Amino acid sequence: MTASSGISIRGVSKVYGQGERATTALAPIDLDIEPGEFVAIVGPSGCGKSTLLRLITGLVPRTGGELTVFGKSVNAPVTDIGIVFQQPILLEWRNVLENVLFQIDMRGLDRARYMPKALELLKAVGLEDFADRRPYELSGGMRQRASIARGLVHEPPLLMMDEAFGALDALTREQMRIDLERLWMETRKTVVFITHSIDEAVLLADRVVVMSPRPGRIETIMTIDIPRPRGLGARKDPRFVAATDAITEIFLERGVFSAGGHG
């Protein structure tokens, strides 16, 4: 892969604080992400997943290493991205469409030009009938759908999702997973999806990056070649079972889980 074509991470590390209070969040890591690829990052709490996301987006400076996003060295916040966090922070005084367009206003872009895209995305995430509703009128899943539309409305080539489905109930989460895959298949954005869920990572990603407990290192990178779209039946696919078992095994070996029950 050439540095200009995707995300290139070379020996990137992060230490927060100094002296006795220093915390090594990320050991030096190497990772290449291709344009249009869906990459999931899975690892235990505190292993540095969010830190890695913040480094890629330039929200915090790295301690060491080389990091390029679409060919440019990251030394300041990267603007050409969409970010979706665990809590969909919507502005209560704006309706759903206006919340999506907030991304456009914030960037000083032309509203009229992006209006069709905003409406198209609201349709794609199943909120076309809720465009004029205020956030308090939406369920948690609907709020998160609105924030995904907001993350994509300015047509960024890269979408970063940090535990984006983490606050949702299990059924909504499953539906969101299916919807996100469909949206990704339609748009082919580069997606970096951070999750605690082994199942979710394997069901969504082209490749799953498995991280060790803190300080975060990459234990392994698994290619998932289950055909798409991966509907509800994908959990029965032997490739799903093999990949989730292999990741579970790594976490058992690293003491993330302790064995119990029937093994």
Ligand SMILES: Nc1ncnc2c1ncn2[C@@H]1O[C@H](COP(=O)(O)OP(=O)(O)OP(=O)(O)O)[C@@H](O)[C@H]1O
């Ligand atoms: N701003 C900060 N200052 C100091 N330490 C920090 C800061 N942010 C994160 N850390 C530390 O870095 C380590 C990694 O944190 P990070 O949030 O990246 O992990 P994570 O894998 O995303 O965790 P979780 O899954 O629980 O969200 C943790 O030990 C955390 O305490």
